Amino acid sequence: xxxxxxxxxxxxxGSGASGAAxxxxxxxxxxxxxxxxxGRWVDQSEYAHSRPDYELARQTSFAxxxxxxxxAEDYPINNSGTPIHPLMVNAVGGSTVHWSGHFPRMRPSDFxxxxxxxxxxxxxxxYWDLEPFxxxxxxxxxxxxxxxxxxxxxxxxxxxxxxxxxxxCEAYLRGLEKLGWHWWPCDNALISEPFxxxxxxxxxxxxxxxxxxxxxxxxxxxxxxxxxxxxxxQLITHARVEQITVDRAGRAxxxxxYDEQGVRQSHSAGVVVMAANGVGTPRLLLNxxxxxxxxGLANNSGIVGAYLMFHPVALVSGVFExxxxxxxxxxxxxxxxxxxxxxxxxxxxVRGFELQLSxxxxxxxxxxxxxxGHPVPWGSGHHEALRSRYAHxxxxxxxxxxxxxxxxRVTLDSELTDAHGIPAPRVEYRLGENTQRMLEFxxxxxxxxFEAAEAVEILVDPLVRESGWHLMGTCRxxxxxxxxxxxxxxxxxxCPNLFVIDGSTFTTSAAVNPTxxxxxxxxxxxxxxxxxxxxxxx
Amino acid sequence: MTPRFLTPKxxxxxxxxxxxxxxxxxxLPPAGTLGAALTVDxxxxxxxxxxxxxxxxxxxxxxxxxxxxxxxxxxxxxxEVLRKVEDSDPESFSELVKQTYNAYYTRPDIQAxxxxxxxxxxxxxxxxxxxxxxxxxxxxxxxxxxxx
Numbered sequence: 247x248x249x250x251x252x253x254x255x256x257x258x259x260g261s262g263a264s265g266a267a268x269x270x271x272x273x274x275x276x277x278x279x280x281x282x283x284x285g286r287w288v289d290q291s292e293y294a295h296s297r298p299d300y301e302l303a304r305q306t307s308f309a310x311x312x313x314x315x316x317x318a319e320d321y322p323i324n325n326s327g328t329p330i331h332p333l334m335v336n337a338v339g340g341s342t343v344h345w346s347g348h349f350p351r352m353r354p355s356d357f358x359x360x361x362x363x364x365x366x367x368x369x370x371x372x373y374w375d376l377e378p379f380x381x382x383x384x385x386x387x388x389x390x391x392x393x394x395x396x397x398x399x400x401x402x403x404x405x406x407x408x409x410x411x412x413x414x415c416e417a418y419l420r421g422l423e424k425l426g427w428h429w430w431p432c433d434n435a436l437i438s439e440p441f442x443x444x445x446x447x448x449x450x451x452x453x454x455x456x457x458x459x460x461x462x463x464x465x466x467x468x469x470x471x472x473x474x475x476x477x478x479x480q481l482i483t484h485a486r487v488e489q490i491t492v493d494r495a496g497r498a499x500x501x502x503x504y505d506e507q508g509v510r511q512s513h514s515a516g517v518v519v520m521a522a523n524g525v526g527t528p529r530l531l532l533n534x535x536x537x538x539x540x541x542g543l544a545n546n547s548g549i550v551g552a553y554l555m556f557h558p559v560a561l562v563s564g565v566f567e568x569x570x571x572x573x574x575x576x577x578x579x580x581x582x583x584x585x586x587x588x589x590x591x592x593x594x595x596v597r598g599f600e601l602q603l604s605x606x607x608x609x610x611x612x613x614x615x616x617x618x619g620h621p622v623p624w625g626s627g628h629h630e631a632l633r634s635r636y637a638h639x640x641x642x643x644x645x646x647x648x649x650x651x652x653x654x655r656v657t658l659d660s661e662l663t664d665a666h667g668i669p670a671p672r673v674e675y676r677l678g679e680n681t682q683r684m685l686e687f688x689x690x691x692x693x694x695x696f697e698a699a700e701a702v703e704i705l706v707d708p709l710v711r712e713s714g715w716h717l718m719g720t721c722r723x724x725x726x727x728x729x730x731x732x733x734x735x736x737x738x739x740x741c742p743n744l745f746v747i748d749g750s751t752f753t754t755s756a757a758v759n760p761t762x763x764x765x766x767x768x769x770x771x772x773x774x775x776x777x778x779x780x781x782x783x784x
Numbered sequence: 785m786t787p788r789f790l791t792p793k794x795x796x797x798x799x800x801x802x803x804x805x806x807x808x809x810x811x812l813p814p815a816g817t818l819g820a821a822l823t824v825d826x827x828x829x830x831x832x833x834x835x836x837x838x839x840x841x842x843x844x845x846x847x848x849x850x851x852x853x854x855x856x857x858x859x860x861x862x863x864e865v866l867r868k869v870e871d872s873d874p875e876s877f878s879e880l881v882k883q884t885y886n887a888y889y890t891r892p893d894i895q896a897x898x899x900x901x902x903x904x905x906x907x908x909x910x911x912x913x914x915x916x917x918x919x920x921x922x923x924x925x926x927x928x929x930x931x932x
Contacts, residue, residue, distance in 0.1 A: 306831070353930070396926055637899070
């Protein structure tokens with residue numbers, strides 16, 4: 247039997263939400279899959295939830311901003327040109343290692359923005375094309391929630407029932423019922439009953455944002471990775487990719503990376519799949535220059551890194567007289583209000599937003615302003631102020647659809663590098679006019695909600711700096727090679743054996759958390775690649 | 785205990801400052817008296833990025849106190865000094881406040897005073913299950929999404 251031509255059939259860069267799903271899907275078809283991950287497995291002992299100082303983890307070891315967290319596996323990001331800081335986790339499982347687990351789907355109209363509303367671009371496929379992969383993904387990861395939301399198309403039964411409904415939910419409901427607005431219990435990547443192996447149902451401990459020590463959170467390292475590894479996927483941790491290599495014809499041949507000892511290695515593959523997130527993927531493509539791609543791999547169009555979208559977020563908190571114990575229960579997993587989701591031009595903007603009705607945090611984070619954006623004052627009134635907020639506050643995120651604008655982009659910084667000397671990303675981003683008008687309107691509606699709910703004080707953080715979890719659009723999908731990087735299967739227009747499957751792929755951002763859609767896209771692209779591998783790799 | 789980073793004089797000043805930032809409350813002593821300065825000293829020893837703002841603030845407090853050391857000022861004058869220092873460099877001052885809160889609210893005794901009987905895990909919390917009947921009004925709203 248002849249030796250294989252490549253080290254692997256498929257090389258995946260990044261082991262987060264999309265890379266894990268693709269590794270599982272491709273290895274099911276018998277393909278030899280290797281994944282390079284610059285991070286490590288987060289050890290169970292690293293979670294702080296059993297210590298009285300667990301809230302410090304938000305500021306240190308589990309800080310969401312890599313520039314603050316500063317793990318050896320992280321790379322620096324030049325944030326000086328953006329009011330919203332990109333957030334991510336560089337570890338096996340990527341940013342699903344510590345997140346809120348919100349797992350909504352996009353709506354059908356989100357894929358037809360140009361046709362329906364005359365702005366941005368349509369996606370190269372529809373909601374209905376993606377629906378089977380949403381269902382497949384949900385069945386793999388385990389979702390809590392309830393089918394039947396009139397705000398969304400019918401969907402398959404959720405794997406576990408909705409999460410708990412407590413005093414804070416009752417407070418929200420008071421306002422929602424008065425106003426007659428839509429709401430529904432969130433779909434969450436967080437199991438409320440037994441599901442899967444080596445996982446426990448959520449016990450409502452609270453701080454999901456510093457990780458889940460019991461495996462209730464449907465993070466990629468507890469869902470896809472055990473199955474992918476059992477199917478023979480090779481996962482190489484502490485592997486920091488420097489560039490994707492190409493041959494003279496401009497086809498991807500593999501990657502150069504630094505191993506755990508800092509030794510430069512190469513790995514060849516028939517197909518390369520980028521799954522390094524909306525900042526990491528364009529960074530690596532831009533750094534992969536060659537004679538045939540002098541501006542970066544698959545970037546002769548100049549689109550790689552452009553059209554960066556976040557979900558700009560305002561936080562509006564309501565302080566109640568009664569105890570609502572917002573620190574108990576999954577921090578994000580309550581209810582969504584999509585009353586203002588679809589376009590209504592009379593509101594002064596196009597597209598829409600959702601109100602994520604969420605819980606709150608413990609006393610230290612309340613004191614420091616944490617999710618509220620307003621620290622408790624020091625001095626003689628400190629204790630009364632702290633006690634009026636702690637256990638009495640609920641917080642709503644106003645999360646907006648961000649329209650794609652070419653000027654918002656990821657580039658390579660000319661000076662800043664990571665520990666291996668690889669250029670760091672620089673992020674340039676500004677809020678568009680439509681976004682600013684929508685933000686103002688959304689904050690006013692969140693105020694309406696808390697007033698109707700009889701909050702005694704309302705606190706507003708009008709634009710949260712540390713809200714750049716959702717990194718989208720920087721290798722956008724489309725049918726036109728002049729205005730997009732990849733086609734609807736994730737295949738690069740300029741390099742047919744290069745695929746992108748992470749949040750970079752988004753043509754538009756919708757106004758919901760993207761991970762469910764990212765994984766559905768990854769599964770759809772991987773399914774197509776698996777069926778067409780011989781042709782693509784030839 | 786011997787401080788790991790601050791000088792004994794800086795530690796003593798920090799402790800007095802903390803007593804103004806988080807004063808006594810009922811039976812609870814103020815933050816400095818509880819030993820929050822030593823905890824902040826440990827943070828400074830372990831996290832170099834915190835040193836500049838905290839030291840800058842302590843020095844500014846000494847300067848603002850004038851000829852009378854901060855320790856010898858009456859309570860009203862101490863607060864006045866702290867407000868002036870905060871106004872002149874709010875970023876550094878807020879870091880000192882933040883680290884004081886960090887030291888204070890991570891103490892089990894302070895958490896107990898707020899009704900917290902332990903960290904989130906391993907016990908978590910038992911919360912009521914979701915009641916689907918609460919959705920009857922919303923279900924009746926009919927289809928709210930647009931076809932493509």
